[in-house]
Amino acid sequence: MSELLAGRRVLLVSINYAPEHTGIAPYSTRIAEHLRMCGADVDVLAGMPHYPGWRVHDDYRGRWRMVEDRGGVRVHRRRGYVPSRQTALRRAAYEVSFLAHGSLRPPAGRPDLVLSQMPALAGGVIGGRSARHHGVPHVVVVQDLMGAAAAQSGIRGGGRVASLAAGVEARILNSATLVGVVHESFVDHVTAAGVPGSRVRVVPNWTHATPPSGDRRAVRARLGWREEERVVLHSGNMGLKQGLEVLLDTARLSGRDTPRIRVVLMGDGNRRAHLARLAEELPNVDLLPPATDAEFSDVLAAADVLAVTQRSSVLDMSLPSKLTSYFTSGRPVVASVATAGGTAEEVRRSGAGIVVSPEDPEALYGAIRALSRDPARSAALGARGPAYVRERLSPQAGLGRISAMLSEALHG
Incomplete structure (x- = not known):
């Protein structure tokens, strides 16, 4: 054609x-x-x-x-x-x-x-x-x-x-x-x-992301992420529809956990300053600027869990473009989104992640904690992402x- x-x-x-x-x-x-x-x-x-x-x-x-x-x-x-x-x-x-x-x-x-x-x-x-x-x-x-x-x-x-x-x-x-x-x-x-x-x-x-190629331990060390930490990363726009406050509430719930759960918000958007103010009292939350194209895939792969969040009212207005990059990284995805929406459908179809109720920090925390305690399941979910990219994306x-x-x- x-x-x-x-x-x-x-x-x-x-x-x-x-x-x-x-x-x-x-x-x-x-x-x-x-x-x-x-x-x-x-x-x-x-x-x-x-x-x-x-x-x-x-x-x-x-x-x-x-x-x-x-x-x-x-x-x-x-x-x-x-x-x-x-x-x-x-x-x-x-x-x-x-x-x-x-x-x-x-x-x-x-x-x-x-x-x-x-x-x-x-x-x-x-x-x-x-x-x-x-x-x-x-x-x-x-x-x-x-x-x-x-x-x-x-x-x-x-x-x-x-x-x-x-x-x-x-x-x-x-x-x-x-x-x-x-x-x-x-x-x-x-x-x-x-x-x-x-x-x-x-x-x-x-997907417009290339597969990761860097040394995962070296990337984590450069970013200040300790090996024993479980890093939950959200990458992309920080806007209203993302409802990123649920990740801050999840960080608050996990504050006393061992191993430590670190929540990282990487990107920019019109809610960034607001989120930064809310995160001031949370020692296990980091806000990072957007990664460069050259390092983007390696940063995603250095995390332990990749998060996608949406407000509960968001049903079928959009499909987050970050998903294609997430799948390429080989890390498991946890989606805090409306279970009947297109985003949840895409995560389930990929087989690369878990869907939990939106704006529910307890559910999100439970899914992240379960993955941190089950490395075999986490690895299996992560491996499914690149396969789905090859098949469809x-x-x-x-x-x-x-x-x-x-x-x-x-x-x-």
Whole structure:
């Protein structure tokens, strides 16, 4: 299918793009570079890098618009409002500012196909307008469901704007040629919005982390993690929907344990300062900055347990991108998430972890303690992760599904 893209011009609309290295950006970047390698001429319309810290990266401060070449891809940057704190009103301003600037100055030239990465509604609107203007197919990949996110994430004022966000989202999806979703749990939401099932494709994300290659003991020593400690690591965005307070409560419960349980929060986000204040009186909690791409996999593998947490209200709005990296690391996963949601389903399907009730520190503590006392089970769960990646989450498989969907939209 990839050869059908050769010589085609593709416009990818994604607020998030490299050098952001967490969340959606690695997938947008890899897709664009893959299409370029397939012989397509690729333009990307993106915002200034700002995630996960929700502040514009230093190298891009003061820029209003710019074009840069990254891996043979033309990246057209447009400045927008970046809120340091998340409320429904601030999120709306974030979307509207990118919509306005991106619409006023879109990349010049006629594309053969437009691909929009959501959850950003602004990106979906811009992509749809561009596709209609040029009379070309519009393909949308849904990474998060914005209508559900507004209702479930806990963002202030989200409940009041959920129906509005869902309405805009439905219009974008219904006008698209094809809609890709990253997990089966999204399909019912998309079809309920009116999109025929015949136009929906499941295109799971793939792992963008390389297998660990460093000396585990040396990495632990460098990070100050003692060999006798049981390190529980959460890596990624520190936002509202993660409900990371449950890990601090778990650290509090385990404070007198032997061997010691150390909880490590590694990453950035708009709740980082809040979590740091809560952790001040907890000697077994560390907050670390995001790891570099070169050391990321080795840091994950140096932990004993990898944690993914979500608020109990988060059911099917998103699938944490960290899971693909967690599975690659070979460490067991404990997921404190809604048991009926897509995240729990993915952890169970992988066979690489344990699911416990969300926002329940006693349940989370019990699962971590049980794994620390059963090294054989811990090792068996951890070993299942890389096998699951090979079976389902390889970059070749993921990019192949994207290529097939785009070729179908062009030629189907």
